[in-house]
Amino acid sequence: MQTLRRKDILGLEEMSAEEITLILETARSMREIMQRKIKKVPTLRGRTVLNLFYEPSTRTKASFELAQKYMSADSVSVAGTSSSLVKGETLKDTVRNVEVMGIECVIMRHPVSGSAYYLARNVEASVINAGDGMHEHPTQGLLDMFTILDKKGRLEELKVTIVGDIRHSRVARSNIWGLQKMGAEVVVSGPPTLMPPDLEAFGIKYCPCLEDAVDGADVVMALRLQKERQEGGLFPTLREYAEIYGLTSQSIAKAKDDLLIMHPGPINRGVEISSELADSNRSVVLEQVTGGVAIRMALLYLLMGGVKEE
Amino acid sequence: MTTLLIKGGRVVDSFSNFDGQADLLIKDGVIEALEKGLKPPSGSETIDAQDLIVMPGLIDMHVHLRDPGYEYKEDIITGSRAAAAGGFTAIAAMANTDPVCDNPTTIHYVLERAGNAAVNVYPIGALTKGLEGKEMAELGRMKNAGAIAFSDDGRPVVNGTIMRNAMQYAAGLDALVIAHEEDLDLAAKGMMHEGSVSSVLGLRGIPASSEEAMLARDLMLLKTTGARLHIAHVSTAGSVQLIRRAKAEGLTVTAEVTPHHLLLTDRAVKNSGYNTNTKVKPPLRSEQDRQALWEGLLDGTIDAIASDHAPHHTDDKDVEFDFAPFGIAGLETTLPLLLDELFSGRIKGLTLSLLVDKMSTAPARILGLNGGALQPGSAADVTIVDPKRSFIVNPETWHSKSRNTPFAGRQLSGAPVWTIVGGSVVMKEGVIAEQE
Numbered sequence: 001m002q003t004l005r006r007k008d009i010l011g012l013e014e015m016s017a018e019e020i021t022l023i024l025e026t027a028r029s030m031r032e033i034m035q036r037k038i039k040k041v042p043t044l045r046g047r048t049v050l051n052l053f054y055e056p057s058t059r060t061k062a063s064f065e066l067a068q069k070y071m072s073a074d075s076v077s078v079a080g081t082s083s084s085l086v087k088g089e090t091l092k093d094t095v096r097n098v099e100v101m102g103i104e105c106v107i108m109r110h111p112v113s114g115s116a117y118y119l120a121r122n123v124e125a126s127v128i129n130a131g132d133g134m135h136e137h138p139t140q141g142l143l144d145m146f147t148i149l150d151k152k153g154r155l156e157e158l159k160v161t162i163v164g165d166i167r168h169s170r171v172a173r174s175n176i177w178g179l180q181k182m183g184a185e186v187v188v189s190g191p192p193t194l195m196p197p198d199l200e201a202f203g204i205k206y207c208p209c210l211e212d213a214v215d216g217a218d219v220v221m222a223l224r225l226q227k228e229r230q231e232g233g234l235f236p237t238l239r240e241y242a243e244i245y246g247l248t249s250q251s252i253a254k255a256k257d258d259l260l261i262m263h264p265g266p267i268n269r270g271v272e273i274s275s276e277l278a279d280s281n282r283s284v285v286l287e288q289v290t291g292g293v294a295i296r297m298a299l300l301y302l303l304m305g306g307v308k309e310e
Numbered sequence: 311m312t313t314l315l316i317k318g319g320r321v322v323d324s325f326s327n328f329d330g331q332a333d334l335l336i337k338d339g340v341i342e343a344l345e346k347g348l349k350p351p352s353g354s355e356t357i358d359a360q361d362l363i364v365m366p367g368l369i370d371m372h373v374h375l376r377d378p379g380y381e382y383k384e385d386i387i388t389g390s391r392a393a394a395a396g397g398f399t400a401i402a403a404m405a406n407t408d409p410v411c412d413n414p415t416t417i418h419y420v421l422e423r424a425g426n427a428a429v430n431v432y433p434i435g436a437l438t439k440g441l442e443g444k445e446m447a448e449l450g451r452m453k454n455a456g457a458i459a460f461s462d463d464g465r466p467v468v469n470g471t472i473m474r475n476a477m478q479y480a481a482g483l484d485a486l487v488i489a490h491e492e493d494l495d496l497a498a499k500g501m502m503h504e505g506s507v508s509s510v511l512g513l514r515g516i517p518a519s520s521e522e523a524m525l526a527r528d529l530m531l532l533k534t535t536g537a538r539l540h541i542a543h544v545s546t547a548g549s550v551q552l553i554r555r556a557k558a559e560g561l562t563v564t565a566e567v568t569p570h571h572l573l574l575t576d577r578a579v580k581n582s583g584y585n586t587n588t589k590v591k592p593p594l595r596s597e598q599d600r601q602a603l604w605e606g607l608l609d610g611t612i613d614a615i616a617s618d619h620a621p622h623h624t625d626d627k628d629v630e631f632d633f634a635p636f637g638i639a640g641l642e643t644t645l646p647l648l649l650d651e652l653f654s655g656r657i658k659g660l661t662l663s664l665l666v667d668k669m670s671t672a673p674a675r676i677l678g679l680n681g682g683a684l685q686p687g688s689a690a691d692v693t694i695v696d697p698k699r700s701f702i703v704n705p706e707t708w709h710s711k712s713r714n715t716p717f718a719g720r721q722l723s724g725a726p727v728w729t730i731v732g733g734s735v736v737m738k739e740g741v742i743a744e745q746e
Binding site: 110135198200 | 501504505506507508509510511512513514515517583584628629630631632633
C-alpha cells in the first residue's frame with residue numbers, strides 16, 4: 001500500500017486530492033477492522049502516541065484514543081487542566097519533554113490558530129492537528145468526506161451547503177478545502193457577521209438566504225453555534241438564529257430528496273437543527289462519529305505504520 | 311576635538327538639494343565646510359569615501375528602547391548601539407516603559423543613560439499619565455526636562471475630549487504630539503490584518519477601519535486645536551487618503567511609515583507558517599495598502615520613514631501566535647532594506663535624495679533638531695553608506711538584544727559603513743566604538 005509522504009497532518013488546504021483519496025481508501029479498510037468481533041490489529045504495537053488536548057473534547061479525543069487502541073499503539077493522554085500549561089510551561093518545553101520519553105506522534109488540540117504548525121516545527125515527532133483555533137480540523141473534514149462518500153458513492157459534483165458560523169469554524173475551513181479538492185461544490189449560508197471577511201479567498205459561494213442556499217443540495221452541514229458569539233454582538237438571540245438559520249424540514253424544502261444532514265457535534269437541538277431532523281433517517285450524525293475512528297486509524301497507519309516498519 | 315575630513319564621497323544632502331562629489335570637513339563637532347577638493351588641515355583624520363555615499367546622519371523618530379523596566383528585551387545602551395550599527399545618529403524613544411516616561415524624573419533618567427549611549431537619544435514623554443488616557447501628563451515640565459515630543463504610542467488616546475485637550479495644550483507649548491491611531495474596539499482581539507489571509511489562517515482580523523476611524527477623529531480635532539500632529543506608523547490606503555486630504559486643507563499634520571509596512575504584506579504571515587515575527591501593530595496590510603504607502607511616501611503625503619523598533623526577547627516570541635507580543639525590531643535593517651529597494655530599481659521614483667529626506671531631513675524638521683543637513687554650522691552627524699556592500703540579514707549578529715525580524719535570511723545590497731555623531735566615529739564597518 002502507498003504511504004503519505006509527509007511528516008504531519010496540519011490541514012487540508014495543503015493536501016492534494018491524491019493524498020485525501022489515499023486516506024479515505026485506507027479508512028475503508030480500517031472500518032472493516034472495527035466491524036470485527038476482536039477489534040485489534042498489531043500494526044502499531046510498540047509505537048507511542050501522545051494525545052495533547054489544550055481544549056476540552058469528548059468525541060475527537062475518544063475517537064483518537066480508540067483508534068490507537070484498535071491499532072495496538074501505546075498512548076498517553078494529557079488534558080489541558082492537568083497539563084503543565086497551567087504551571088506556566090511553554091508548549092515547546094512540554095512537548096520536548098514528552099518527546100524524549102519516546103513519543104513518535106503527537107495529536108494536538110489547541111485554542112490558538114497555527115499552533116499545530118508551531119508544534120510541527122519544533123518536534124521531530126509527527127503531528128496530527130486535532131483542531132487549532134479557528135484554522136483547521138483536518139480529521140473532521142476527512143471523516144465528513146468519508147461519510148459523504150460512503151452514502152453517496154462519490155464526492156465529485158455534489159452540492160454541499162455549510163450553514164452557520166463559518167467565520168470561527170475550523171470544521172468549516174477543513175471541509176471547504178477538502179470538498180473542493182475532491183470536486184464538490186461548496187455553498188455557505190448564515191448571517192453576514194458570521195462569515196469570514198473576503199470569502200472569495202476560499203473559492204466558495206455565499207448565499208445569505210438559507211432556503212436558497214440549500215436549493216438542490218446533496219448535503220447540508222450545520223455547524224455548532226457558540227453562545228459567546230451572541231455575547232460578542234454578532235447576532236441578536238438564539239431564537240432569532242434558530243428561526244432564520246436553523247435547519248428545519250421547511251427551511252431545507254428545496255434540497256434534493258436524498259439530502260444528507262450532517263453536524264460535527266455537539267448539537268444544540270432546536271438551534272442549528274431541529275430535533276426532528278437530527279433524529280431523522282436523513283441525518284448521518286452518528287455515522288460521522290464511526291467514520292471518525294476509521295479516519296484516525298488510517299492516519300496513524302499512514303504516518304507511523306507504513307514508513308517506519310522495522 | 312579632532313578635525314575630520316571625509317574625502318571623495320558622493321554627498322547627498324536633501325536639506326540643500328545637493329547630490330554630487332564633494333568633501334566634508336568637520337571641526338569641533340560641527341560641519342565646517344562642504345566643498346570640492348578640500349585639503350586636510352594638519353592634524354586631521356581623513357576618511358576615504360571614494361565609492362561611498364555620504365549623507366546627513368539618519369534620525370529614527372520612533373523606537374522602543376524598553377528602558378526602564380524591560381531591560382531583558384533592550385536597554386538604552388544596546389538600543390543605541392543597534393542604531394549606530396544601522397546608520398542612525400539619533401533616535402527618539404517612546405514612553406511605554408515601566409515606569410512610564412510620563413514625568414520629568416524619568417525623562418532625566420533616560421537622558422542620563424543616554425549620556426553613555428552610542429548615538430543621540432531623545433526621550434518622548436507620555437501624553438497622558440501612565441498611558442491611561444485619563445489625565446494629561448505634565449507636558450510642560452517634561453518639555454523643560456528635555457522631552458522632544460509627546461505620545462501614548464502603543465495605545466491610542468481613547469477619549470476624544472482628552473485627546474482634544476492634550477492637543478490644544480501641547481499647541482501652547484509648541485510641542486509635537488505623536489498619535490498612535492487605533493480604535494481598540496474595532497481592533498478587538500485581532501492578530502493580523504483583516505482580509506482574505508486572516509480568514510484562511512483563522513486568525514482574528516484587525517480591520518483597516520480601526521486605524522482610519524481614529525485617524526479621522528484626530529484630523530478633525532486638529533482643525534480647531536492648532537497642534538502639530540504627527541501620525542505614527544501609517545499602514546492603510548485609507549489613512550494615506552485621509553492625510554493627503556488633510557494636508558491639502560492646510561492642516562499641520564505629518565506622518566511616518568515603517569519599512570515593514572512598505573516591504574511586506576499580510577501574506578508574510580501565511581508564507582512564514584504563522585511566524586510570530588510577522589505579528590506587529592499596525593498589522594502588515596494588503597498589497598493594495600502597501601502600494602498606497604509607497605505612493606504616499608513618494609508624493610509627500612508621508613514625510614518620514616521610522617523603524618518602530620519594537621524589540622522582544624526570543625522567549626516572548628517563541629510561542630503560539632496568539633500568545634506572542636506585537637512588534638518587529640528594525641534598527642539594524644531599516645536602512646539596508648530601503649537601500650536595497652532603491653538600488654534594485656523596484657520602486658519607480660525612489661531616489662537617494664528622497665530617501666535621505668525621509669530618514670534624516672524630514673525627521674529633523676518634524677522634531678525640531680539641529681540635524682538632517684550637511685551645511686556649515688550643522689551638527690556633525692553623518693552616515694556613510696557603501697552601496698556595493700551585500701549581506702544576508704542575520705539577527706544573531708545584531709547589537710540589539712532582540713532578534714525579532716521577519717527579514718532574517720534576506721539578501722540585501724547597500725549598508726552603512728560609518729556612523730559619525732557630533733564629529734566622532736561611533737561605528738566603523740559594523741564595529742561600535744566603545745564609550746569612554
